[in-house]
Amino acid sequence: MQRWLFAFAAWLVAAAATAGPVTGTLAVKTRPGTTAAPAVVYAEPLDAAAPRRPGSFTLTQKGRAFQPSVLAVPVGSTVSFPNQDLVFHNVFSLSAPEPFDLGLYKKGESKSRTFTRPGLYRVFCNIHPTMTAFVAVVPTPWVAIADARGQWALDLPAGRYRITAVSDRATPASIEVAVGTSAAIAPPLALDESQFTPTAHKNKFGHDYPAAAYKKP
Ligand SMILES: [Cu+2]
Incomplete structure (x- = not known):
């Protein structure tokens, strides 16, 4: 029994160690003439608490x-x-x-x-x-920033995950993916920044900044 348990534990470790990177692509719909904001991609395990x-x-x-x-x-x-x-x-x-x-x-x-x-x-x-x-x-500890082409990669142990993309110009979008013991490609993710309108933010008191604050030094 003990030997069996040991073998099982060793298999689990091997499975965790050999789970390959999960890669995917993120498409961002932008307003004409703008480039996409850097997007964050993170994975939350669905079958266990995130470490x-x-x-x-x-x-x-x-x-x-x-x-x-x-x-x-x-x-x-x-x-x-x-x-x-x-x-x-x-x-x-x-x-x-x-x-x-x-x-x-x-x-x-x-x-x-x-x-x-x-x-x-x-x-x-x-x-x-x-x-x-x-x-x-x-x-979760599994987080990355997608590159300029929208490519991302996360090293995940085997299991099921919800993968979420978010930027400061778009509402989050999620997909689910099952990770086995080898490299996996996630379904595509998409963010919509086209509704984002840049507006001047307020200062820490919730007021407009003085006009002079916008002048270059
Ligand atoms: Cu400053």
């Missing part, structure tokens, strides 16, 4: 921009926001479920935020309205 694997990530403030502009992290992760500019910056988000404000800070300083709940966070600076970032906090 919790938080990590440490960095979203730099440089050249009066957040770099990268899109970040995808597993829930529980900590994101640092170092200021590498000569001017002061602020970091805030009014997005549910956990809006936050890291205050004002200068070059060489960094503040961080631990995201304890999944959500799609639009991140801004209260001084510079052109600074925008999108942080997707997802309830």
Whole structure:
């Protein structure tokens, strides 16, 4: 019996180890003359709870921009926001479920935020309205950003998954996929950004930025 159990356990490990990457394509419908926003793709297991694997990530403030502009992290992760500019910056988000404000800070300083709940966070600076970032906090460790051609890949253990794509210009779209012990190709995903209208966001108090804030330095 014990030997059988051992053999079964070894098979499970082998199955997990040999499950190949799941790849797929994401098509994005855009408004004429625009390019698609970077899209986040993540996989949630359907037959078990997703393991919790938080990590440490960095979203730099440089050249009066957040770099990268899109970040995808597993829930529980900590994101640092170092200021590498000569001017002061602020970091805030009014997005549910956990809006936050890291205050004002200068070059060489960094503040961080631990995201304890999944959500799609639009991140801004209260001084510079052109600074925008999108942080997707997802309830699973399996997350990627699709490349410019819409290709994505996730290394998933065998099992069934819901795979979701989302960007800050489109509502999420999902498919389901069963992963065996070899590489798999997922059904195509599609996002519709065509209804997205760019609008000026509000400052951290919910007010318009002063006109002077939009002027180049
Ligand atoms: Cu700023």
